[in-house]
Amino acid sequence: MPSATTAVLAIDQGTTGTTCLVIGHDGAVLGRAYRELAQHYPRPGWVEHDPHELLEGVLSAAREAIAASGTTPVAVGLTNQRETVVLWERATGRALHRAIVWQDRRTADRCAQLAPEAAWIRESTGLVTDPYFSGTKLAWLLDQPGVRARAERGELAAGTVDSWLVWHLTGGAVHATDHTNASRTMLYDLESRDWSDALCALLGVPRAVLPAIVPSSGVLGTTVPDALGVPLPIAGMAGDQQAALFGQGGWAPGGGKNTYGTGAFLLLNTGAHRPSAGAGLLTTIACDAHGAPVYALEASIFIAGAAIQWLRDGLGVLGHAAESEALARGVAGTDGVYFVPALVGLGAPDWEPHARGTIVGLTRGTTRAHLVRAALEAMAYATRDVLGTMRTHGGVPFDRLRVDGGASANDWLMQFQADVLGVPVERPAMVETTALGAAGLAGLAAGVWPSAEAFLSAQAFTAFAPAADRSAVDAAYAGWRRAVRAALAWARDPEA
Numbered sequence: 001m002p003s004a005t006t007a008v009l010a011i012d013q014g015t016t017g018t019t020c021l022v023i024g025h026d027g028a029v030l031g032r033a034y035r036e037l038a039q040h041y042p043r044p045g046w047v048e049h050d051p052h053e054l055l056e057g058v059l060s061a062a063r064e065a066i067a068a069s070g071t072t073p074v075a076v077g078l079t080n081q082r083e084t085v086v087l088w089e090r091a092t093g094r095a096l097h098r099a100i101v102w103q104d105r106r107t108a109d110r111c112a113q114l115a116p117e118a119a120w121i122r123e124s125t126g127l128v129t130d131p132y133f134s135g136t137k138l139a140w141l142l143d144q145p146g147v148r149a150r151a152e153r154g155e156l157a158a159g160t161v162d163s164w165l166v167w168h169l170t171g172g173a174v175h176a177t178d179h180t181n182a183s184r185t186m187l188y189d190l191e192s193r194d195w196s197d198a199l200c201a202l203l204g205v206p207r208a209v210l211p212a213i214v215p216s217s218g219v220l221g222t223t224v225p226d227a228l229g230v231p232l233p234i235a236g237m238a239g240d241q242q243a244a245l246f247g248q249g250g251w252a253p254g255g256g257k258n259t260y261g262t263g264a265f266l267l268l269n270t271g272a273h274r275p276s277a278g279a280g281l282l283t284t285i286a287c288d289a290h291g292a293p294v295y296a297l298e299a300s301i302f303i304a305g306a307a308i309q310w311l312r313d314g315l316g317v318l319g320h321a322a323e324s325e326a327l328a329r330g331v332a333g334t335d336g337v338y339f340v341p342a343l344v345g346l347g348a349p350d351w352e353p354h355a356r357g358t359i360v361g362l363t364r365g366t367t368r369a370h371l372v373r374a375a376l377e378a379m380a381y382a383t384r385d386v387l388g389t390m391r392t393h394g395g396v397p398f399d400r401l402r403v404d405g406g407a408s409a410n411d412w413l414m415q416f417q418a419d420v421l422g423v424p425v426e427r428p429a430m431v432e433t434t435a436l437g438a439a440g441l442a443g444l445a446a447g448v449w450p451s452a453e454a455f456l457s458a459q460a461f462t463a464f465a466p467a468a469d470r471s472a473v474d475a476a477y478a479g480w481r482r483a484v485r486a487a488l489a490w491a492r493d494p495e496a
Contacts, residue, residue: 022069027458031069048098077236077442079243107136126283135186174221179293183285217291236441247437248402260407280348289452307341338483358487419468
C-alpha cells in the first residue's frame, strides 16, 4: 500500500472528461490521470452523459492518480461541471435516465412559460430563467411516465454531478451538495441559503428528492473501501468556477478571476454583500477563506479563445493558435481595426443574442497580424466591459485580476489585459486551478494547510503590471465601445 502523506486527491469532473490529481502540501502534483467522457446528442439541442460511465471514469482515474503518486491521500476534494442533473433510485443507485448536461436546451419552452415569474425567480435565485440551469431539467426528468409518483414516495434521489458522485463514493450513505452547486439550480434561495419551497412548487420538484446542502469545506462523508481502494474522507466540494476562484485565492471581497477558454468566465467575490443582478450578470455563491458561502457576481463572455480558433480554422489566418502571440507582437497596434467576436451573440453587459461578429476599421493596409491582434485585444476589452459592470453592481474594491485557462499562457495578452484594466494581472504557475481549489477546500478541513493563506503560499504567480499610458488606453477602449455600438446597431436595425 502507498505510504501516507499530507496530500489531497482532487477530482475534477468536467464536461468532456475527468482529471484526477494528487496534490502535495507544497502544491506539487504527485499523481495524475484523465478519462474522457462520451457526449450524447439524442436530438438537436439535447446533450446527455451516461452517469454510470461518468462514475466509472472518476473511480478509474482516481485510483490511477493515487497509484501514480505513491502516496495515500488524507482527503478527497471534488469539483464538477455545474448545472448537469442526474436522477437515480435510492435502493439501487441506478440512474433512471442519462444525465442532462448544462448545455442542453430541451426545456426552452418550459422556461418561456415561466416568463411571468422571471423577475421573482431572478430576485430569489440571482439567475435568469434559462434551460442552462438545473431546475427545469430536473422537472423534465420527473415528468417522464411514472417517475413523479416514485419521487413523491421517496424512492428517488436527484442532484448535480457532485451529489451523484458523493452518493456512490460513500455507498449511498450521503446525499449532499454544497452551496456553490445548489446556487446554480434555480431552486436555491440566495437569502435563506436553502432550498426554496416556493421555487420547488413552481417547478414541480418534490423537496424530498433534493440533497442536503453542506459547506464547501468540511468532512461530509467517507468513501467506501472498494471505491478508491482505501477509505478517505470527502472534505471539499465546489462547482468548477467557484473552485477555480478559491484556487486563485479569491475568497475575500474584491477577489476576482477570469478563465480564458473557448469563452471567458469571470467571478467577483462580493463577500457578505448580496449584489443586485442585471446587465447580464448573475448573482451566485462562492466560498470564503473557510469554505463558507459568500456572494459573488458571475458573467460569461461567449467568445474568447474561440475567436482565435475561428481565425485558424474558418479563415486559415493562423496555422496554430500559439502563433497569435508573435503576430500580435509584430505590429505596433491594430491600425484602428476592431473585432467584436459576437459569433454567437453578445453576452454581458450588452446582452444582444442577435448580434453577430463584426470587424470595423479595415483598410488596404490591414494584414492578418492586425486581425489576430484585434481578436486578442477583444478578449481584454470584453473583460474590462464585464468587470466594470461588476464593480458597479458589486460595490467592492477591485485591485487585481487572477487568470487561468488556455489563453492566459499568452504573455502579450496578459500584459495588454493589465494595461486595459489598469490593475495587475496575476497568472499562477499551476494553471489547473479548478482541481487546485477542490484540493484546497479539502486540505483545509483535513489539516493539510492550517489556513487558506498557507494553502495559497504554496503557489507561485507571474505578475503583469499595467505599464501603458492611461490616456492612450482609454482612447483605444473608447474605439472598442464604438465598434460594439456598431455591432449592436446592425443587430437591432428594424430593416433587418
